[in-house]
Amino acid sequence: MRARLAKAWDAAWTRPAAPLGLAAARTVVAAQALWIVLSRPDLPDLVTWPEEFWRFAGYLRLLRYGVGVFPLAVEQALFWLLIAALVAALLGVWARTAATLGAALLYHFAPFEEALSGNPHTFFDGLTLPILGLFVVGFAEAPRLDAPGSSDFRWPLSMIRLLLTLSYFLAGLAKLYYVGPAWFGGDNIRGIMIVHYGFLPTALAQWLAGQPLLCWAIGLGTFAFEFGFPLAVLSQRAAWAFLTAAALFHVGIALSLGLIFLTWPALLVLLDWDAIAAWWARRRAVPAPASA
Amino acid sequence: MFVALGWRVRLAPAGEARTRAVRQLVVFMLVLSAVVGCLQWDAWPFSPYYILVGRANIDKPNYMPDFYGVDASGREWKLDPITFAPVYELTLQVWFNDHFGKLGEADRDRVLAFLLARAEATRARLAAGRTAGDERWLGRVLAAPHFWIPGRALAVPDTPYAGLRVYEVRRVPRAMLTDRASAQRRLLGEYRAR
Numbered sequence: 038m039r040a041r042l043a044k045a046w047d048a049a050w051t052r053p054a055a056p057l058g059l060a061a062a063r064t065v066v067a068a069q070a071l072w073i074v075l076s077r078p079d080l081p082d083l084v085t086w087p088e089e090f091w092r093f094a095g096y097l098r099l100l101r102y103g104v105g106v107f108p109l110a111v112e113q114a115l116f117w118l119l120i121a122a123l124v125a126a127l128l129g130v131w132a133r134t135a136a137t138l139g140a141a142l143l144y145h146f147a148p149f150e151e152a153l154s155g156n157p158h159t160f161f162d163g164l165t166l167p168i169l170g171l172f173v174v175g176f177a178e179a180p181r182l183d184a185p186g187s188s189d190f191r192w193p194l195s196m197i198r199l200l201l202t203l204s205y206f207l208a209g210l211a212k213l214y215y216v217g218p219a220w221f222g223g224d225n226i227r228g229i230m231i232v233h234y235g236f237l238p239t240a241l242a243q244w245l246a247g248q249p250l251l252c253w254a255i256g257l258g259t260f261a262f263e264f265g266f267p268l269a270v271l272s273q274r275a276a277w278a279f280l281t282a283a284a285l286f287h288v289g290i291a292l293s294l295g296l297i298f299l300t301w302p303a304l305l306v307l308l309d310w311d312a313i314a315a316w317w318a319r320r321r322a323v324p325a326p327a328s329a
Numbered sequence: 330m331f332v333a334l335g336w337r338v339r340l341a342p343a344g345e346a347r348t349r350a351v352r353q354l355v356v357f358m359l360v361l362s363a364v365v366g367c368l369q370w371d372a373w374p375f376s377p378y379y380i381l382v383g384r385a386n387i388d389k390p391n392y393m394p395d396f397y398g399v400d401a402s403g404r405e406w407k408l409d410p411i412t413f414a415p416v417y418e419l420t421l422q423v424w425f426n427d428h429f430g431k432l433g434e435a436d437r438d439r440v441l442a443f444l445l446a447r448a449e450a451t452r453a454r455l456a457a458g459r460t461a462g463d464e465r466w467l468g469r470v471l472a473a474p475h476f477w478i479p480g481r482a483l484a485v486p487d488t489p490y491a492g493l494r495v496y497e498v499r500r501v502p503r504a505m506l507t508d509r510a511s512a513q514r515r516l517l518g519e520y521r522a523r
Contacts, residue, residue, distance in 0.1 A: 050351060076463050076471035079415040086416075087443050089436045093428045133339075144374065150416055154423040163472065168374045169331075176335035176354075189343065192351045199355070203362050204378055210366040211379035220384065228385025228502075235391070235505035235512075237475075246506065298380075299472050 045271040054191035056180030057317070058310030060129065062197045063136065066170035067126035069302040070143060073163050074120060081112035083149050094152050102148045115142060126171060129179070137175030143168045163299025166204060170197045170303070186311075194306065195270055201303050202266040202279070209263030221260040223253035230293060237295040245293060255289075262286060269307055276307040330357065331375075387502040394425040394517055395498050398448050398490035405494065406486055410475070412451045413444060414462030417474065425495065429517065441520035445493040449522075455485045492521040 074080075084105055091105065099105050107115070119142035125135035147164040177193035184190075212220040219225060227249065230242040245251055262282050269276040287301050334354045341347040361375050369377045396412070397405040410418040432440065454461040463471050496514040504511040 050355065051348060072467075073472045075466050076473070077415045078466045079462065083415060087439055089432060089440050090424065093431065148373070150420055153416060154420050154427065162474065165374045165376055172332060172335055176339045189347070192355075196355065196358070199358070203358075204376075207362060207366045207376070208378040208380050211369065211377050211382045214367075214369055215379065215382040216384045220382070225385050228387050229381065231387045231506055232385045232391070232502045235500045235502045236393070238505075238509065243506070295475050297474055299474060 042271065049195045049270050050192045051188045052191055053186035053188055054194060055186050055311050055314035056182055056184045056190045057314040058194040058306075059174075059177060059180055059190040060182060061308070061310050062170065062194050062306045063129065063132060063174045064127055065303055065305045066167045066174065066197065067123050067136065067139065069300070070139065070164060070167035070171065071120070071123040071127060072302070073167075073299055074116075074123060074143075074146070077150070080146055080149055081109060081116045083153065084109055084112055086153070090153055094154075099152060102152065103145045104149055104152050116146065118142060119146060126174065132179045133175045133177070136171040140168050140171035140175065143171070166197075166200055166300050166303050169200050173197055173200075194310070197303075197306050198270050198276070199267070201300070201306060202269050204300065205263045205266040205283075209260065212263075221256040223249050223256055226252040226256045226259075233294045239293055239295060241289075241293040258282075259286075273309050273311075276309070280304055280307040331361075385502075387506075390499050390501045392426065392497050392499055393422050394429075395496050395514070396421075396444070396448070397494045397496065398445075398452060398486070399492035399494055399521075400486045400488055401491045404486070406484065406490075408448055409451065409455065409461075409485070410481070411462035411464060412448050414451075419474070425517070429495075437518055438520060441493055441495070441518050445490060445520050445522060448493060449490050452485045452490060456487050490522070492519060494519045 084107070091099070094104075119139060122135045122139035122142060125131055126139050143164055147162065147168060151162065173193050173196050178187075178189045180187075180190055216225070227246050230246040230252070233239075234242040234246065245255070262279070265275075266279050266283075269279040283301075283304050287298060291297050331354075334350070334357050338347060338350040338354055341350040358375075361372065364370065365372050365375050365377050369379065371377065396408040396418070398408055399405055408418075412418070413421055429437065429440070451461045460468055463473070495517045497517045499513045499515075501511065
């Protein structure tokens, strides 16, 4: 078993991959970041909010992200530069430079809103994975789509997959840290449904609160899902399974708790890009039918 | 450190040297993630991802502020969640819970005056049938952390807001399951336009 895992781990980083996977990962993380950034057109304006709002945000924390360092005009220029960098990364134009620049600017802008409340944890806003993913793209080769397979295209895709799967694994670890295994019990799942129902009354939350067995299934399923997710890095079969589970997970959370985790587009990196590349190559290689 | 190790990969010649550099980057990421996860440190963007981590207590009251615009006739209008964009309603609610009470009266007035001005600017755009706040560029396909936001019903008065009220709403989850009217509210702050 250990030998199999070691072999799978090694293959995850060194087995030659088609360039399409890396190009797709770049496109996905850039598109996700761009979608979120374009959904916050007034983000630079936060520097004009009254001092009273920023008084409790922590000076060192703000300095760490460069929040409040620049005047509004500079922030607006940087914001447009961020959009340009993300578009360039999305289109593969000067891909590595654009990705690195985009990641650096996202590091500055992503914490803006939550920093106001003194809580710069923007995992909820969906920009954490794109920042790391874009840095990884910046470290990697910029492939031509017709290039032969190479391990240089494997490790960046695997790294982005690892970062994605770790976000779920660490979320599970946090639950164990703060509550313990009881978090995954049926009573707690039922309680979560009821607490959220108080804010947003969804029919699904109300119904689930009355189904103790289902609540247990959800809790235990969440445990298996979050702690098993890193297996998706080692096996494409596991990647398919967890991609499907993640889709159901997020749809269920949206319909019951009303919450959307904006990282969901990144799940596309789990597709079998080697198989897609091979299918596309076969399609292009099929000779045109002879004319009559 | 992450960026430095990543640049080592980029600069390493193809072959064994690059494989070694990649391995070191992966090990660094795993070790940092393990430290962040086990100790719950904030090394963002290496985050511990503590999302929904609390133990749900359906008998414990929770308190969240709600924001209302007040028109000239005194009628209250629940403010749209994108009113204070780029700050989402939830972030502002957390800020109010944690910090509003620490402010002196003059500072509170400045805060509420600013929020009233933002509310009025949003109201004017929505009343004119235009998009506002985070929806200005992407409309209903914006990336919103709550699925109901793009499809929500918009209700704003045609006349300007004359004031702003912030209520602290107390909800006991168990009671809310059967009686939504059981929520109780108390006025946290009020500001009238001058």
